[in-house]
Amino acid sequence: MNKRPLILVLALMILVCGAFAFEQAAVWAADYRNPDTELPDMYALTGNPAGKLYAGNIQYYRIKGTFSDAAYRRIYDPARTQLYNADYTALMQINHVSYFSASIIYEDLRLREIFGSMDKDFYDDYFSMVDSTSGNVAFYGPQLKLLYNVKLSEKLFFGLEGNYGVERSLKDTFPQTATIMRNSGYRAGLEYRGKAASLGIFGRYYDNQVHYEAVKQYMEVKPRTYMGYNIFYNELASATANKVRTRNGLEYGAHFSLGKRSRLSMQFGISGLHRISRADVIRGSGTRERGLWQREGLHLFGILNIFHQAEQGLRLYADHLHYSDWGASRISNTLVIENAERFSTLGAVFYYRPSLAQQIYAGAEARKVSYDYREYIFPFHDVRGGWEWNISAGGRIYLSAKTRMGFDLKYGKEIPRFYWETPSFENLGAIISLEKLFSFGYITFDVEYLQKTPENKPEKINVFLIGLSYGRK
Amino acid sequence: MRKSQYPIICLHVIFLLAASCFLFEEKPQAVDGNxxxxxxxxxxxxxxxxxxxxxxxxxxxxxxxxxxxxxxxxxxxxxxxxxxxxxxxxxxxxxxxxxxxxxxxxxxxxxxxxxxxxxxxxxxxxxxxxxxxxxxxSKRGLKINEIYTAGPPNNIFYFYDQFMELYNGLSETVYLDGMIILRLGTSGLFADTLSVTYIYQFPGTPLSGRQYPVEPGQFVVIAGNAFDHNTIGPIAGKTVDLSNADWEFVNLQEANGYDNPNVPNITTNNGRVTQASKVDFLLGLTGDGLALCDGSDYDQTDGIDIRTVIDCVESSFSPTHIKEVPYSLDASFGGIGMQRYSGQSLERIRPGFDTNNSAVDFVVISKPTPGYHHE
Known part of the structure; x- marks a missing residue:
């Protein structure tokens, strides 16, 4: 049996899950523990569209539901969430030097019992706006992603990627908060692929615009704009409370790999990032600036693959990410927030492949994290840090000639960001997937469960995911 | 590398440079909170x-x-x-x-x-x-002590439970005879006359009348509609009982206007003072100018002489409100931060406390206090 399409389906699933969050992540998140026999390509590691390796035409459909129940939560977190996701991805070769990929995704996110926050994620913005009601809110909308990769010469590849999404929402309480989000992102990159080495550069620009409008019908509503997470500015009461958030980001970097086909191979990447986020309030016909914050960051990674195509293999990896933020009040034109975050990760994954039909892995990862968050308006300083760790194990086993089962188990400790009341979470996760080959394609069913237990708290956060996908070559 | 590939590489670099132009702002030097x-x-x-x-x-x-x-x-x-x-x-x-x-x-x-x-x-x-x-x-005298316009917590847009309260801070009795109450329009900030929107007058003869006394330390409640507003279902328990108000505003030209027969009236379009509006007295939901005058000048067509003003208050919920009342009567305005339909009211810090600066003379209180002062 040719297992290459199956692997491709799995790889696509991981990518789709990680890369298609509606809002643009500041930095590309790679999964270094990807247990595939093939080395992850540079698209998977850095997002460089020139680094995406063509592995045959494929069409792929997936529906997914994610349900979380947060018995433990922060004040502006929802009590429960339901995320329904459907996507279609097609990858096709145009000619012998270029190929094209398109994805259409539709997401429906429902946040239950969310108190006050008008923003989709209160803790994602230093200048979030809240009202004084609680209710349910649904976000829904389509996204489109296109990728074009062309071979410019024997060894030089060029890639271009664009994505665009529109999302709307409505909160089912007073005020009836309506949200429109427009999100677009563009990536471009070049990669030089030699026999034993490759070198690439890439850039990314994104633009995210969010317009919240709360139509005030209930009279107890008091809109406020938080300046950080502990102090708020009282907005003037008016019939409607409007907030506009504009977020622009730039990421640029380079990557390098050595020894692609040898028993020892290495991959390195470096990227810098900038993000600027502006929060304005609209009152009447006038726009009043409230806050602006800027993020700068540096991301480095290195991977060492040892015997990666042999029966036994080892992957060692290191990753360093550093963010530095500052936020300014546009009311007083002064500095009101500073934040620095550092994540230094070391990890190893050991693979054992006794046969083509069996493959297991075990991994361990340790991460030194530090957070230094400071608000100035009313002094607040939170410094926390320490070691996070997690261990994981899993496997891919063919139960029959046409049926494969995958399982993954994870356990670890996490030091959460912007959780003031607990120093750490204990995380436990399990994933089970079943893939079946039919004459018309592959069907995959997967189930994931994640439990987060805060230290010294009896309440837990439970996340349950169920997905069904169909792919064909 | 072929020469044809140079434009693509150049475009790549230009893309990065152009995008970066949108992404930088100067970090402020001054820190807030100091x-x-x-x-x-x-x-x-x-x-x-x-x-x-x-x-x-x-x-x-x-x-x-x-x-x-x-x-x-x-x-x-x-x-x-x-x-x-x-x-x-x-x-x-x-x-x-x-x-x-x-x-x-x-x-x-x-x-x-x-x-x-x-x-x-x-x-x-x-x-x-x-x-x-x-x-x-503090200047002592007959003062506008409380103004309630915001309406109770409700979603039926009800704000007809408005009232104003007077307080006699003098050590002797004063008389309301012939005094007038004005809802103000926009006047010049250094003007010597007041622009008027509504004008209502107490019965009796201005200055010399002695029929309607207010004893020292007495509160006088003047209701827009003198009934128990808690009898209205959606706001029951959230508002005020004005059935025992001391006075009630009545526009004599209002068709089918409410008039509590047990509460004396302060009237307009009564043959002496006239106004264009044929509806009942209402103050602006989010603030207004309000004046109590001795009634010696009641011809509003050329404005009311500010020398006849006993007390004047300007209020607005908005901090960016543009003043409409002359500085000589009120140096600022009170009520900033109040919310519509919140049940909040605007009352002097202490009974009759007055420095002609409403921003400091008044405080926002969480519920109206007709006929008494907040604690």
Missing amino acids: VSIRLRFTVPAQADTLEALPVPGIPVRIYTEDYSIPELTEITDSSGFVRFDNLPYARYVVESHALIKISEFEEAEVVGAKALQLTADSLRGEMVYTDTLLMEQ
């Missing part, structure tokens, strides 16, 4: 003199409606100075009122208050705001 306010509280050494004496040992409080930060209180030192540190840039009200001993047998109630708007620009880079406040004695 502002200090240093004030000196003084009183005139004698009447009609410019010499001022420091006022030691009095409590001074400072608060802001802008941010969710607690109210602060400090005591003046022996030189009358008080200092508040580590404050954010914001709008503040600083106020102090105290009893000071004038002689062995005399005390006077004095007040020093000021509304401050501190921004990085207004302080011009300085981190300390310094000022001297000359404390004044």
Whole structure:
């Protein structure tokens, strides 16, 4: 049996899950523990569209539901969430030097019992706006992603990627908060692929615009704009409370790999990032600036693959990410927030492949994290840090000639960001997937469960995911 | 590399450079939360003199409606100075009122208050705001003591439970005969007449009438509609019972207007004072100008002479409100931060407390208090 399409389906699933969050992540998140026999390509590691390796035409459909129940939560977190996701991805070769990929995704996110926050994620913005009601809110909308990769010469590849999404929402309480989000992102990159080495550069620009409008019908509503997470500015009461958030980001970097086909191979990447986020309030016909914050960051990674195509293999990896933020009040034109975050990760994954039909892995990862968050308006300083760790194990086993089962188990400790009341979470996760080959394609069913237990708290956060996908070559 | 590939590489670089232009702002040098306010509280050494004496040992409080930060209180030192540190840039009200001993047998109630708007620009880079406040004695008299316009918590847009309250702070009886109450339009800030929207008059003869007395320390409630508004289902228990109001506004040209027969009326379009509007008295939901005049000038066609004004109050929920009442009657306006349909009311800090500066004379209270003062 040719297992290459199956692997491709799995790889696509991981990518789709990680890369298609509606809002643009500041930095590309790679999964270094990807247990595939093939080395992850540079698209998977850095997002460089020139680094995406063509592995045959494929069409792929997936529906997914994610349900979380947060018995433990922060004040502006929802009590429960339901995320329904459907996507279609097609990858096709145009000619012998270029190929094209398109994805259409539709997401429906429902946040239950969310108190006050008008923003989709209160803790994602230093200048979030809240009202004084609680209710349910649904976000829904389509996204489109296109990728074009062309071979410019024997060894030089060029890639271009664009994505665009529109999302709307409505909160089912007073005020009836309506949200429109427009999100677009563009990536471009070049990669030089030699026999034993490759070198690439890439850039990314994104633009995210969010317009919240709360139509005030209930009279107890008091809109406020938080300046950080502990102090708020009282907005003037008016019939409607409007907030506009504009977020622009730039990421640029380079990557390098050595020894692609040898028993020892290495991959390195470096990227810098900038993000600027502006929060304005609209009152009447006038726009009043409230806050602006800027993020700068540096991301480095290195991977060492040892015997990666042999029966036994080892992957060692290191990753360093550093963010530095500052936020300014546009009311007083002064500095009101500073934040620095550092994540230094070391990890190893050991693979054992006794046969083509069996493959297991075990991994361990340790991460030194530090957070230094400071608000100035009313002094607040939170410094926390320490070691996070997690261990994981899993496997891919063919139960029959046409049926494969995958399982993954994870356990670890996490030091959460912007959780003031607990120093750490204990995380436990399990994933089970079943893939079946039919004459018309592959069907995959997967189930994931994640439990987060805060230290010294009896309440837990439970996340349950169920997905069904169909792919064909 | 072929030459044809150069444009693509160049485009790549141009893309990065162009995108980066949108993404940088200068980090501000000034840090919020470091502002200090240093004030000196003084009183005139004698009447009609410019010499001022420091006022030691009095409590001074400072608060802001802008941010969710607690109210602060400090005591003046022996030189009358008080200092508040580590404050954010914001709008503040600083106020102090105290009893000071004038002689062995005399005390006077004095007040020093000021509304401050501190921004990085207004302080011009300085981190300390310094000022001297000359404390004044509160002017005693017949005052507009409370104005309730915001409406109760409701979602049926109900704000017809409005009332205003008068308070006699004098030590002798005053008479309401022929006095007029004005809802003001926009007047010049240095004008000597008031522009009028509504005009209502008490019965009786202005200045000389003695039929409608207000005893010292007495509150007078004048209702828009004098009935128990709690009888309206959606707002039951959230509003006021005005069935026992002292007076009720009635427009004699209003068709089918409510009129409680048990409550005397203050009227308009009554053959003496006239207005264009044929509806009942209503103040602006989010603020207005309101004046109590002695009634000697009741011809509003050329404006009402400000010399006849007994008391005048301007209010607005909006901090960016543009003043509409002459400075000589009210130096500012009260009610900033109030919310529509919140049940909030605007009342003087103390009964009859008046420095002709509504931003400091009035406080926002969580519920209306018709006929009595908040605690």
